[in-house]
Amino acid sequence: MDYNVLGGKLNRGLAVVESYKLLKAGSEPSEEEEFLACILGWGIEWLQAYFLILDDIMDNSQTRRGKPCWYRLPKVGLIAINDGLVLRSQISRIFKRYFHGKPYYVDLLDLFNEVDFKTTSGELLDQITTSEGQKDLSKYTVDVYAIAT
Template sequence: IRYPPVLISCCCRVMFQLQAYFLVLDDIMDNSVTRRGQPCWFRVPQVGMVAINDGILLRNHIHRILKKHFRGKPYYVDLVDLFNEVEMQTACGQMIDLITTFEGEKDLAKYSLPIHRRIVQYKTAYYSFYLPVACALLMAGENLENHIDVKNVLVDMGIYFQVQDDYLDCFADPETLGKIGTDIEDFKCSWLVVKALERCSKEQTEILYANYGKPDPSNVAKVKELYKELDLEGVFKEYESKSYEKLTGVIEAHKSKAIQAVLKSFLAKIYKRQK
C-alpha cells in the first residue's frame, strides 16, 4: 500500500509532538539539565515554567492534526483511540517512575527487575516502539488485535532500548550522549542499580545504600566506582548480546516477511547504539 506523503508526514509529526510533550514535562519532573546537547526547554532563559503550558499545547495540537487529515479515513477512530491509549500508558509509567523515587520514601529494597520492567514497558516501550508500527498497521487496514505478537516483540525491544539508556546514563560520555545522566542522583529504578543489588556483598550494599540518590558528586562517584567493581559493563554487554539473539529469533519466526523487515530495521537502529 502506498500512502499519500502528506498522511505519512502528518502521522510522523503527531508522533514527534507526542514525544516532545512527554520529554518537555519529563525534564521538568526530573530537574534535568540538558537534552540532546542543548539546555532543557524549561532551563532556557525567559521560558522557565512556561514550558509546562508549552507541553500542554504540544499535546492538544495532536488531535487537531489527526482530525484535519484523518477524519474521513475508516481507521480514524482507531487511530485516535491508539494515541489516547498510548498517552495513558506512558503517563502511568511516568507515575510509577516518580512515586518510586519520592523524597522521604527512598528504599532500594523495593527495586527489582519486575518493577523496572513495568516502568519501562509503560513509560518508554509503547510510545517509542509500538506506536509507529501500530499506526502503519491501522493505515494499512489491519486490526491491531490480530498483531499482538508484533506488539509483544516491540515492547521487548523497547525494554532493551531502555536498559541501554540506563547503561549509557552512567557510562557514556555526556558529549556523545547529548545529555548529562542523573539516574544515580535522582534515585531512579535503573537497570544498573537493580543488577548491582543482585551482585553486591553486604559491605557493597551498605556503600550503595549510603550513596545512591544523593546529588553530591562524591556520592555519585562512589556509586560509579562500585558499578565498575561489580563489572556491570560486562553484565550489560552479556545482556545486550542475549537480548539481540532472542529478539532476532522471535522476529525471524514471524510468518510475514514484510513485518520481519520492519522489526529487523528497528532492531538494527538500536543494537549497540552509543547515544
C-alpha cells in the first residue's frame, strides 16, 4: 500500500473531498460527512493503485512515479498481481465498514464496480490494439469494442 498508493499527487481523492464541500452549497459538512468523503477519496486512490499495478505488468513498464514498478522489485515479481487484487478487494471491505447502512451504500458499490468494469474494458481494448509496444488502431473496430464492453 505504501509503495503503490502513496507517492502520487492524490488528486483524485482530494478532488472527492473538495467536490463534496462544493456540493454542500455553502454549508459546512459535518465532521462525519467530511470523514466519509475522505474514506471515499481513499477508495478512489486505492482503485487507481490497483489499476496501475496491473497496467504496469501488462505494459511491461519499467518505472512508475520515478521508482521501479512494483512488480519489478526483486522480492515482488508477479506476486504484484495478487497485491493489486488485494488493494481492490479491500475497498469493498472498507466501504462496508464505513458506509454499510447508509442509503447510498449499494449505489456506491455499483459505481465502483462500473468504474472497474469500464477501466478494465478500456485496458482490454488497449491490449488488443497494441502489438509489441506498437499501436495498431486498425484493430480497433466496432466489433472489438462490442466484445470488450
